[in-house]
Amino acid sequence: MVTAKTKINIIIGDPVEHSISPQLHNLAYQHHKLDKDFIYLACRVKKTQLKQAIAGAKALGINGITCTIPHKVNVIKYLDKIDKTAKQIGAVNTILNKNGKLIGYNTDWYGIEAPLKKRITLKDKTAAVLGAGGAARAVCYALAKNKIKITVFNRTLEKAKQLASDFKAEYKSINEKHLLKSYDIVINATPVGMYPNIKDSLLTPKDIAKDQIIFDIVYTPYETQLLKNAKKAEAKIIYGFEMLLYQAILQFKIYTNQTPDEDFLRTQLYKLLKIK
Ligand code: ATR
Numbered sequence: 001m002v003t004a005k006t007k008i009n010i011i012i013g014d015p016v017e018h019s020i021s022p023q024l025h026n027l028a029y030q031h032h033k034l035d036k037d038f039i040y041l042a043c044r045v046k047k048t049q050l051k052q053a054i055a056g057a058k059a060l061g062i063n064g065i066t067c068t069i070p071h072k073v074n075v076i077k078y079l080d081k082i083d084k085t086a087k088q089i090g091a092v093n094t095i096l097n098k099n100g101k102l103i104g105y106n107t108d109w110y111g112i113e114a115p116l117k118k119r120i121t122l123k124d125k126t127a128a129v130l131g132a133g134g135a136a137r138a139v140c141y142a143l144a145k146n147k148i149k150i151t152v153f154n155r156t157l158e159k160a161k162q163l164a165s166d167f168k169a170e171y172k173s174i175n176e177k178h179l180l181k182s183y184d185i186v187i188n189a190t191p192v193g194m195y196p197n198i199k200d201s202l203l204t205p206k207d208i209a210k211d212q213i214i215f216d217i218v219y220t221p222y223e224t225q226l227l228k229n230a231k232k233a234e235a236k237i238i239y240g241f242e243m244l245l246y247q248a249i250l251q252f253k254i255y256t257n258q259t260p261d262e263d264f265l266r267t268q269l270y271k272l273l274k275i276k
Contacts, residue, residue: 001035009255010066013045021040028268031261050075064255073092079102085105089137091137093107107250107251111138114246115242123147124148126148130188131189149170151164154171154173213235215238219273222273227239248265
């Protein structure tokens with residue numbers, strides 16, 4: 001039951017109606033008997049209204065503000081402090097109101113690190129990152145933090161070069177896919193294969209090595225064409241779902257100061273995404 005003391009967390013984006021975050025977080029609040037303490041709502045905020053929305057949230061004493069498309073980068077200039085990780089990634093997806101000061105965090109990198117760490121020891125491994133956009137930056141941060149040797153493969157070479165220089169990585173054109181088999185880990189950080197273009201994949205089974213880890217950050221559909229191809233090549237696969245789950249776990253911790261029940265969140269997320 002909500003009271004006058006209940007802290008409010010929100011997600012802002014445009015569009016935001018499709019977001020499953022309110023359901024996921026509120027279910028977790030109930031599960032952890034925190035639903036008197038926290039509530040999580042969605043607010044559609046236009047790009048042109050971001051400044052006012054952040055000022056308003058601050059004035060209202062909103063506890064947490066999750067940022068999704070198109071606000072993750074633009075919001076930075078309206079915050080009081082940006083944590084080191086978010087600064088390096090260059091994007092904020094989680095804002096905590098600490099005694100009236102808005103502090104920006106990024107939890108996307110944890111969605112990459114945690115699933116990888118569950119499977120292998122990361123030190124001294126090699127990884128190829130496909131793509132050089134915002135998502136690829138969070139991927140590179142997680143890899144660099146774990147001393148993985150990174151090569152960025154991108155369609156636009158100039159963007160690959162920029163990203164690579166920020167994370168002491170190498171870079172190559174995506175046309176050089178024949179090189180990918182030699183990496184321990186390949187992560188797709190492009191939207192290729194995302195619904196509705198579910199037949200698309202940057203790699204065929206022939207481009208993938210047996211026992212290599214293939215991680216696709218695309219989670220709609222649950223099993224992308226890339227991951228189907230990786231299965232055919234007998235690679236080890238990591239679903240984009242895992243990234244979604246672990247970034248939410250870290251976000252829950254930041255907003256509530258408590259560690260959520262991972263299995264509960266996993267089950268609820270499966271249900272919300274209608275994964276069979
Ligand atoms: P996000 O913030 O989600 O990472 P983005 O910044 O638009 O989105 O970046 C998308 C990345 O996917 C880019 O690296 C893009 O390549 P370019 O830099 O050449 O534009 C890559 N990408 C998108 N569609 C692609 C496609 N069909 N083939 C190869 N790469 C693609």
